[in-house]
Amino acid sequence: MKHFTIFASRNDIDDIETTISDIFAKGYEIKRDDNDYFLKSKTLFSKHKITIRVASEDTNPDYFANNIPGMMGFYDRIPFKDENLKGLVMTQISVLNTMLAIEAEKDITDGQLQLFTGLLSRVGGIGFLPNGVLLDQAGEVIVYPDGTSGPSNFRPHACTRKVLGPEITSEEGEQRKSKTIAYLSERKIPFIHGLPQLPPLGQCRFKSKEDIARRAVTVLIVIQYACDVAQGEDIEGSRDFFTGMLRKFGVEKYLTENERKLLQDDEPAREEAINISWQYEAYWTLIWALGLVETLDFPDQVCDCDYAIQVVSSCETFEQFVLKTAMRSEEEMLDEADKIYRLHWACVNSRIQGEKAPAGMNESIVLERRRGLFWIIGHRDEAWDHISMDT
Template sequence: MNQCTIYVSIQQCEKVVAAIVEAFRDQLVEVSADERAVTVTDKKWFSKSKITFNLMREDDDQEDFLQMKKGMYGFFAQIETAHEKVQQKLLYQITALNVAVGIVASKEFDQKTFAAIMAIAEEVHGIVFLPTGDMLDKQGRLILNTAGESEVDDFLVTVSVDLIDGHIQPSQSGEARKERSIKLLQEQGIPYIPHLPVIVGDEDAVIRSKDEMVQRAIALCLIAVYAGGIAENGQIKEEREFIEGIIEQFGAAEFFTEKERDFLNDPQPDRTDMIQMAWMYECYWVLLWALGYVEELHFPDEICDVNTAIDALRSAGDYDTFYGNAVVRSKQEILDQADLIYRYDWACVDARINNRTVAGGLNDEVVVERHRALNWLVRYMEDDWDHVSTDT
């Protein structure tokens, strides 16, 4: 074996570099200017070996890192094992990772080299993935392999203190909200895991402003109307002229995101994009609820009432009226729904990974769009609309 990867949940990447330098302090260590690559050279009388450490950070390329984590999550989630508790904790650990250290050596790892690699993992509380498909903890013990085997009875999930944001910061209100959600899940027969974290509590939550909600709601409604129209009749020019008139009517030209503007201006939009944008009705429905236009968010087993959703904006007729008639729900109500949808989405993801029907009749497409909207409302990770995460 001459390669492996260390995965870490840590905010200060320089700590990883420092651990590498310390572990190989008796050899020649060269660190790149951006601290994304470290080369270790071991010069002996008649031979020379080299080990390269390439660091990948989530904040450098969020999309690629997310896809990597999804792949790893799926890889370990599909393994049949008697160690289900360990497996679930490993899956949660994977969702918290934000640094990957790819390690490649010019020669096979000897005992000393591998011990140094494990010393790095221990220092930064990382996990080590081997080419065989084995995942090791920081002490070198097998967490899980493709045969479902494990050498540990339990696994301690490590999330950097620096990375604990509002989504997972424990709080009294957050814990109470989680308990209420779990009680409802039990009543509805929806699977759940008790160690799925709390979301941001009342004490720390900062909900989007009324201005933000109203503008986003208008943009989502118009983009969904346009997408649905061209998907149904293919009349792109006519539908664009129609929607541009409504955009002007509501003074909404500046309300759209970069991706939405690209879609509106695309002379030949992809059908996949049409369908995805048409799903924005579900996000719009959540915002209508948050603005008091919809009385309650029903159980997410079917799509929203599209005609009612459109009528809310159409009957207002202009921005000022739509804004004036809106009554923003309380922070507590919005957080209640955000916590519940987070756990619904976990059940959907778990079912999808394990090729099972989603329990309780949940519609996974409705769930994920609601999750997107609610995470935006509670400022999860402070993501803008185009990059809202729906982690589970």
């Protein structure tokens, strides 16, 4: 075997030269010609030459336009034993935008293979062997050519550029990002500078006070029903009661697709009910934005559910509820959205590393807070059920 190819989803290739140098400089002389790297071993005997060609969608757009569909076709034809794994692999291939094609002059040695998997780990991609074996960034087999799963616990990774498009930057966004990073640094919470800015105030589509109030009342009522479903209560009685509450507050037409499905299913799924019951934390951000919660505390403890219910249940009408509210400033809401965005990255990063979330955070709380805050600021104008959770 003389070839080893690394594919990745990356915002840029600016750090590739440093990465190659870090891994190979001890044993190889390295020369660069544009995006090609030529390595020659420093040993007196048994000389080895290696070429690493780096390409991205920016430098070689035709390559990716022509070859990614072919790669997807190749793995689509493999008879995966695990269909879920196939979906994950196909998702990963669809967002690849960087390639490091490694070619050795002679058959690759075990020592070289170790260096290549080290490069794979640093680049954060997947490894492709000539026989079709696919490796994760740790060098573990994801899938064999016959469709048999390897030991890898593979999860796809997409860079923010592939998910969000090219980053839109502003001085205001950079200041907000820097303020959040200072907050994280003070609490010794990991962060990366590469996580994009959120849009400036003028480019956000903030929800109105009435829209936030309707969403708050609607989701709170559905959460109560979801809790009954999750706990095995009388479904019919609960459905009738909470449907009546939706009508009482005049918010029945503001149900999301997922909420309506839960209420209408004859046998609602317990797992879906549990997922919706976690939206207490998203609801908490809504009533915070409405001035009914003083502060959004650090996301290591669940919200005060009794108080969360009381702020609505103490009202007889939707109009009475709205009169209790006083909207926070758009700047304050965007600041909190930026903070939860970067806290979410820290949680995901720790989970990928097999570690607990930093500073005692609960990732489920963070995720639902992000749902609420990103919906409030109108991020990418996404619907409540479909808020992107990319990091």
